Amino acid sequence: MTQPVIPSCYYWPMSNATEYVSMAPTHRSSSHDKIATRLADILIRLNNGEKLDPHSLAEHFGVTLRTIQRDLLERLAFLPLTKDGHCFVLEPYYLGKLTTGDIHRFAALSGVKDLFPDLDDPFLRELFDSRINQAYLVKGHQYEDLSDKTDEFRHLEQAINQCRLIHFSYKDKTYTGIQPYKLVNHNGIWYLATVHDRQLKAFCFSQLKALQFDEHRFEPDAETLAVIEQEDGIWYNQDKREVVLKVDAGVAHYFKRRNLLPRQTIDKELEDGSLIVSSLVAHDNQILPLIKFWVPNVWIISPDELRQTLLQILGEYVKQ
Known part of the structure; x- marks a missing residue:
């Protein structure tokens, strides 16, 4: 039997989340109800700040370790989980933000992910962030100790x-x-x-x-x-200027894989594999530390005064 696909216009409203379970084929609804119930329990524990041991969870729910691993690593892959030893824990700044209704809705959605491929991790993460992330905007992978x-x-x-x-x-x-x-x-x-x-x-x-x-x-x-x-960082000056760089072929794949510079654009790929890359910056200090990190594999083409500033910094460093 061909599995039904939910049109995107139907799965945006969170209030309709529980309806997805009833749309699944009847002979599979019972197993997915059990999955949703288990996921809700796991979400409640995570939301309360508990550190979850997969082995203990498997014993508690009477399922295999592989099932719990699938719950945490696949069905709940949209969650910002971190490892603490062999335990899983929710990122600290997300703790306590979900209501009981939110938890059961996310559990219902996660429980039918394998039935409806449109409910992928980016979609669920977007819903999760829109519910949780009203005050925070995280642009990095580490947190300052506050x-x-x-x-x-x-x-x-x-x-x-x-x-x-x-x-x-x-x-x-x-x-x-x-x-x-x-x-x-x-x-x-x-x-x-x-x-x-x-x-x-x-x-x-x-x-x-x-x-x-x-x-x-x-x-x-x-x-x-x-x-x-x-914005790529915390430089909010509206008057930005363009910086043009040449990136050595040996490190070009890093710049092609993701943007490493503010407002990065790959303007041209040369025959030897090197790149001409441009960036829009509000202040020299927004890009100079990044360029210094990639020296000698990155050269400043323009503006000339920024190149002279970098040469002066490097010259003073060599003298020391």
């Missing part, structure tokens, strides 16, 4: 979600009436993306002092949110 600022972090998350103005001190300067938009994790460091005096600015979260929360609200600007989410 254990001593947990309360401030949570209150700031609430201010972002409620669109409330904030006030704080930063590098001996007082800022008032700040509009907080996103907590951005860039290369392991948390920044606060804000609008101040009608300009988009980023502040290092750990350096915020005397943080206060206002009862007054602001109306978020859709274009500003788009800029924050599309």
Whole structure:
């Protein structure tokens, strides 16, 4: 029997998630109900911050270890899980964000993934992030240790979600009436993306002092949110300039596999396998550390003053 495929217009609303189970063939619905029930239990444990041992889960549910491994690594592959020894745990900044309704909906969706190929991991991850990730925008794979600022972090998350103005001190300067938009994790460091005096600015979260929360609200600007989410880092200057580089053939595949530079574009692939790559940057320090990382396999073609700056830095380094 040909398996039914759900049109994408039907599986966007989360409220319809439980309907997918009933659309499965009758002789398979019972087994998928059991899967969904087991996945819901696992999601509840993860949401509560428990570290899950696959062997213990297999014994608890009376299933094989392979079944539990499939649950964690395939059916729930859209979750941001990390390994702690031989246990699985949900990323710390996602903990406690799912409601009971959310958990059962995600469990129902995950339980029928093998029936409906359209319900792939990117789709489910997008749904998961849209439900969880209202205040955070993670641009990296490591997290700054904020254990001593947990309360401030949570209150700031609430201010972002409620669109409330904030006030704080930063590098001996007082800022008032700040509009907080996103907590951005860039290369392991948390920044606060804000609008101040009608300009988009980023502040290092750990350096915020005397943080206060206002009862007054602001109306978020859709274009500003788009800029924050599309930017490669925390450099929000609107006046960007182009940097053109030549990338050696020996490392070209890294730049072809994914963008390693801000607003990277591969302009041309030369006969020897090397690349001409362009990047749009708001500040020299946005790209110079990246270029230094790839020296001597990357050369600056233009602008000339940036190339001279790099040569000066390298020259001073050699002298030392």
